[in-house]
Amino acid sequence: MIRKLYKLVILMAIMFILTSCVGKREIDDLAMVMGVGLDLVENKNGEEEVKVTAQIARPADARGQTGAPSGQTGEPIWSISATDKSIFGAIRKLENLSSRRIFWAHSYVIVINEDLAKNGIKDIIDFFIRNPELRMRTWVTVTPDDASELVSSLTGLEVIPGQSIEGLFKYSDITRAAPRSQMIDLHAAYLSDATQPYVARLKLETNELSNQTPEQGEMYKNVTHAGTGVFKDDKLVGTLSAKETRSLLLFVENIKSGVSIIPCAENEEDVTTFELVHEELKVIPDYKEGTPEFTLKVKTTGKLVETDCAIGFDDDQKIKELESNIEEKFKKDINKVLDKIQQEYGVDILEAGNSFNNKLPSKWKEMRVNWDDHFQDATFHVDITAEIKSGALLIEPTESNKRADE
Amino acid sequence: MKIKITNGMYMALIINMVYAKSIGVTQGSIARDVGSDMWISTIIATVSAMLLILLTVMIIRRMPKADIFDQSKAMLGPWVGKLICLVIFIFFTLSFGPIMVTFVFHLKDFFLPEAPLFLFVFIAVLVGGFAIYFGIEVIARMALIGVFSILLLNGLLILGALEDFDVRELLPVFEFGITKPVIASRHHLADWSIVIMMCLIILPLVDNQKEWGRSSLVGVIFSFIFIVMWPILETGVLTSQVTSQYLIACMQMARSAHLGFFLHRYEMFMIAFFGISILTQIAIALLCGSVALSKLFGLKDFRPLIIPVSLIMGGYGYWVVQSHNHAMDILENSWVSLSLSITLGVVGVVWILGFFLKKKFKSEKG
Numbered sequence: 196m197i198r199k200l201y202k203l204v205i206l207m208a209i210m211f212i213l214t215s216c217v218g219k220r221e222i223d224d225l226a227m228v229m230g231v232g233l234d235l236v237e238n239k240n241g242e243e244e245v246k247v248t249a250q251i252a253r254p255a256d257a258r259g260q261t262g263a264p265s266g267q268t269g270e271p272i273w274s275i276s277a278t279d280k281s282i283f284g285a286i287r288k289l290e291n292l293s294s295r296r297i298f299w300a301h302s303y304v305i306v307i308n309e310d311l312a313k314n315g316i317k318d319i320i321d322f323f324i325r326n327p328e329l330r331m332r333t334w335v336t337v338t339p340d341d342a343s344e345l346v347s348s349l350t351g352l353e354v355i356p357g358q359s360i361e362g363l364f365k366y367s368d369i370t371r372a373a374p375r376s377q378m379i380d381l382h383a384a385y386l387s388d389a390t391q392p393y394v395a396r397l398k399l400e401t402n403e404l405s406n407q408t409p410e411q412g413e414m415y416k417n418v419t420h421a422g423t424g425v426f427k428d429d430k431l432v433g434t435l436s437a438k439e440t441r442s443l444l445l446f447v448e449n450i451k452s453g454v455s456i457i458p459c460a461e462n463e464e465d466v467t468t469f470e471l472v473h474e475e476l477k478v479i480p481d482y483k484e485g486t487p488e489f490t491l492k493v494k495t496t497g498k499l500v501e502t503d504c505a506i507g508f509d510d511d512q513k514i515k516e517l518e519s520n521i522e523e524k525f526k527k528d529i530n531k532v533l534d535k536i537q538q539e540y541g542v543d544i545l546e547a548g549n550s551f552n553n554k555l556p557s558k559w560k561e562m563r564v565n566w567d568d569h570f571q572d573a574t575f576h577v578d579i580t581a582e583i584k585s586g587a588l589l590i591e592p593t594e595s596n597k598r599a600d601e
Numbered sequence: 602m603k604i605k606i607t608n609g610m611y612m613a614l615i616i617n618m619v620y621a622k623s624i625g626v627t628q629g630s631i632a633r634d635v636g637s638d639m640w641i642s643t644i645i646a647t648v649s650a651m652l653l654i655l656l657t658v659m660i661i662r663r664m665p666k667a668d669i670f671d672q673s674k675a676m677l678g679p680w681v682g683k684l685i686c687l688v689i690f691i692f693f694t695l696s697f698g699p700i701m702v703t704f705v706f707h708l709k710d711f712f713l714p715e716a717p718l719f720l721f722v723f724i725a726v727l728v729g730g731f732a733i734y735f736g737i738e739v740i741a742r743m744a745l746i747g748v749f750s751i752l753l754l755n756g757l758l759i760l761g762a763l764e765d766f767d768v769r770e771l772l773p774v775f776e777f778g779i780t781k782p783v784i785a786s787r788h789h790l791a792d793w794s795i796v797i798m799m800c801l802i803i804l805p806l807v808d809n810q811k812e813w814g815r816s817s818l819v820g821v822i823f824s825f826i827f828i829v830m831w832p833i834l835e836t837g838v839l840t841s842q843v844t845s846q847y848l849i850a851c852m853q854m855a856r857s858a859h860l861g862f863f864l865h866r867y868e869m870f871m872i873a874f875f876g877i878s879i880l881t882q883i884a885i886a887l888l889c890g891s892v893a894l895s896k897l898f899g900l901k902d903f904r905p906l907i908i909p910v911s912l913i914m915g916g917y918g919y920w921v922v923q924s925h926n927h928a929m930d931i932l933e934n935s936w937v938s939l940s941l942s943i944t945l946g947v948v949g950v951v952w953i954l955g956f957f958l959k960k961k962f963k964s965e966k967g
Contacts, residue, residue: 197905201734204908208727217720218713324846327711330865331857379765379839379857386842546769553772 226251226295229272229357230304232342233319235311236278245311247285248276248343249297252355271354274347282322299326303357304334305378306342306397312424312431317385320429324382331379334364336395337424337431345399350418360397360418369452371444372437373397373420385429388563389548392426393443396434427542427567435532442525442532445493446545450474455497457520460513465503469521469583472497480551482558487551487573495525498585505594508586521581533575543570604806608816610741611807615654615796615820616827617747617881622703623792623824624831624875625851630933631832632845634785635777637770639841640832642782646789647825653797653948654817660952661804662813663962669801670896673951676958683897685947689798690893692943693886694914696795699936700882701725701918702928703849707879711852711868718922726915729883730907733891737803740884747877751827754874758834761858761867766837791937794944795886801947802889848925851875890914 232248251273277288289297305323307316323329338345351359364375373395384392403415423435423443435443441453453471458464479490499508499517506513536544548566552559562569606614623643631639664672669689674682705721732740775782800817807813835844835854844850855867888903891910895903922928955962 205727205731208723217716327714327856331853332859332865379843383840383843386846387840549769553769556773556776 220296220298224296225298226273226293227254228297228299228302229355230306230346230360231299231302232276232306232308232344232346233282233311234308234342235314238278242280243314244278244280245282245285246276246278246343247282247289248274248346249289250274250346250355250357251293251297272347272349272356274343276343282318299328300330302329302333303361304336304346306345307335307337307394308342309337309339309424309431309434311342312337312426315429316426316431317429320378320382320385323378329378331377331382333378334361334395335376335378335381336360336373336397337434338397338399339421340399345397345418348399348416348418350416356418363397363418363420364395367395367420368448368450370420371441371450371453372422373440374423374444374447384544385426387549389543389552389559389566390546391428391542391544391567393447393544394424394426395420396422396424423544425536425540425542425544427540432542433535433540435535438528439532439535442529443536443544445474445476445529446478446547453497454500455521455524457517457524459502459504459506460516460520461504467499467504467506467517468501469497469517470500471495472584478547478550480547480554482551482555483574487547487558487562487569488576489547489550489573490576490578491529493525493529493577493579495521495579495581496584497521497581498587499583500587502592505592506586507592508590514583518581518583521583522579525579525581526577529577529579530575533577537571537573541571542567547573604736604738605808606738606741606803606806608807608809608812610738610745611803612816612820612823613744613748614741614799614803614881614885615817616751616824617744617878618796618799618885619792619824620747620751620827621875621878621882622699623789623828625849625854626699626703626706626932627788627792628832628835629844629847629850630788631785632835632841632850634788635782636841636845637772637836638774638776638782639785639836639844640771640829641775642786643789643829643832644825645783646786646793647821647829649786649790650793650796651818651821653793653944654800654821655814656948656952657797657800658804658814658817660948660955661801662810663955665810666805668803668805668892669947669951670893672962676951676954676961685951686893686897688943688947689802690890690897692798692940692947693795693890693893694917695936695939695943696798696886697883697890697914697918698921698928698931699791700795700879700886701922702932704879704883705918705922706849706925706928707852707872707875710849711856712872718919722915722919722922725883725918726887726911728880729887730911732880732884733888734904734907737806737888740881740888743877743884744881747881748823750874750877754870755827755830757860757870757874758855758858758867759830761860761864762834762838762854765857766834768837770837770840771833787937787941788933791940794940795882797944797948799885799889802892848929887911887914 228249229252230250234246236244236246238244253271253273275289275292277285279285279288348356350356351362353359367373367375374393376394381392381394384390397418398421399416400419401413401416403413403417405414422437423440424431425433444450455469457467457469459467473496475494477492481488547570628639631642635642670682670686673685701722704725708721804813831851835850838857839854847853852868852871855871858867859865887910891903891906894906894910921931
């Protein structure tokens with residue numbers, strides 16, 4: 196009897212959970228956002244509002260490489276925007292425009308206009324880390340252009356521009372023109388008491404030729420990496436150029452590649468190109484006379500990839516000269532960036548505070564409250580060792596024998 | 602024939618019982634207290650748990666065929682025995698709060714925000730109640746599979762997180778001194794208290810009595826290995842500040858893991874592989890609660906009490922998870938103090954009284 200009663204209770208109970216799939220979302224009911232743009236705009240009353248632009252994939256026309264587009268719109272993405280006082284408010288307004296439920300989980304990139312970033316991005320960080328739908332590995336960037344224009348522009352080889360922008364980051368360890376800034380890093384840096392946030396900077400550049408009218412030169416815009424946006428707490432306080440970013444990345448990322456161009460010793464108009472294959476930094480913090488000191492030991496190895504100079508890889512003396520030229524140039528570049536970050540922006544985006552805390556935790560406790568002030572006064576000693584390990588395929592210099600005969 | 606479980610199943614039960622909450626919910630609480638030293642607090646709590654579990658084995662060995670209820674009845678008489686039953690039933694009812702916090706918030710906050718709260722609690726007690734109807738052996742076998750799931754989840758997480766791991770985030774060690782990590786270890790020790798109380802009830806069912814102590818220690822050590830990886834990765838990948846912001850820190854960790862560029866987000870892996878652990882917790886809490894209540898009322902079988910116990914525990918669990926604030930308050934304050942008081946109280950009192958009442962064990966054995 197009791198068994199029968201149990202079976203009946205279980206059957207009755209199962210009825211409750213088999214009524215439907217609670218919270219289900221069908222894939223053809225979703226509008227997949229591939230990129231988000233955030234701009235600062237003024238409404239009719241002169242009040243500042245956030246403009247949210249969503250780059251949404253149009254499935255019928257975004258089939259990838261083998262499927263032919265069937266939507267016949269010619270546009271693989273559908274870009275829509277809405278404004279409101281909060282991001283969530285604007286997003287809800289976007290729902291009014293869309294025939295499908297807007298789905299944010301596949302967004303590759305968040306692009307923030309620099310004017311908005313100067314006002315503060317605390318609300319943006321909060322919104323994107325609070326929402327379970329969004330990825331923590333979404334790329335976060337700032338742009339001097341309109342974010343709405345940037346996310347609506349077709350760029351790169353991929354059908355979906357968001358995917359192309361992600362591709363830029365995928366290979367950014369070769370170009371080193373922008374940091375690989377993801378939402379998770381921005382969030383951590385914003386919460387940290389030792390480090391200030393920085394994000395990649397994107398720009399629209401006219402650099403694409405028309406295949407029909409190549410004689411007209413570059414006509415179309417593409418999204419490119421354009422350095423770094425530097426923040427103090429949540430406000431953008433300045434930017435570093437793509438060239439300056441190369442020195443910044445030494446502090447914050449694992450360097451796998453890079454290019455440096457050095458003038459030749461004999462003739463300064465001729466240059467040698469050095470491809471960096473490995474670079475490592477050891478930061479040694481110290482505390483002297485009331486100010487923090489950092490000794491930066493940089494070890495760079497690379498190879499000669501292009502040269503106008505008459506350098507054979509078997510010429511030890513010339514290679515040594517070249518190595519010392521590289522050291523000098525790198526030291527100059529690093530000191531320039533350090534000056535800019537310390538004196539102009541006054542923020543620690545180099546994770547120097549973290550290193551200081553790890554080595555001298557008791558001193559850190561005294562300094563953590565005003566770390567940015569202490570960071571401005573900190574002394575950096577740069578000690579670089581460059582080593583050219585190969586001349587790629589060549590041993591001898593590429594010199595014309597005719598000239599040798601003369 | 603009395604049901605027996607193997608020592609391997611017993612170890613699997615220990616691992617599953619402590620894993621689900623300890624890797625994320627607990628680590629978030631510890632991170633709020635001691636930042637990047639959360640892995641140190643986890644070690645301190647595990648060492649304390651090792652001592653407690655050895656004490657538990659010593660207690661049950663005095664009357665190897667009797668659980669804590671029968672032993673306290675034999676030692677202190679029927680009324681004190683009933684009091685112990687009631688206290689342990691209250692303990693497991695209270696434990697259903699944090700268990701439901703772990704189960705409900707993992708699913709509701711990250712997957713089904715629109716689904717009604719009732720559904721999660723209802724499914725938990727339905728599945729848990731159904732499992733215990735078939736007895737502990739079924740749950741213990743399920744726990745063995747749970748260990749493999751845990752291994753898979755940990756392996757996948759290591760693969761998905763190592764690329765972004767920064768060991769410097771773990772430094773400096775003992776940033777907040779020594780006392781604070783010791784105090785913060787209470788959160789994890791509260792997780793262990795459920796295991797200790799479970800052992801007081803199920804240890805007589807474990808087959809090889811000679812190996813009880815060794816099996817218990819090995820269970821704790823393996824649990825530690827599976828768990829400690831999480832605070833280390835959470836600190837090295839998310840940073841302790843980010844971990845401390847979240848109620849379910851392990852899901853945030855899973856959200857941040859990725860294998861290459863194409864396999865983002867581990868939330869589904871997380872739910873799939875830690876599911877058995879949390880279901881083991883639900884089932885064992887219901888089982889131990891039902892056994893305690895059946896001994897309180899002098900019933901021979903606990904099964905008639907499954908539905909009433911499910912209703913009481915489910916009702917309490919539902920009350921706890923109604924709001925995040927409420928849940929957090931219970932989880933980090935009242936649950937910790939009550940669970941540790943009850944566990945240390947029961948284990949301590951029974952252990953100490955056992956020295957004075959040795960004769961009663963002998964007469965019972967005889």
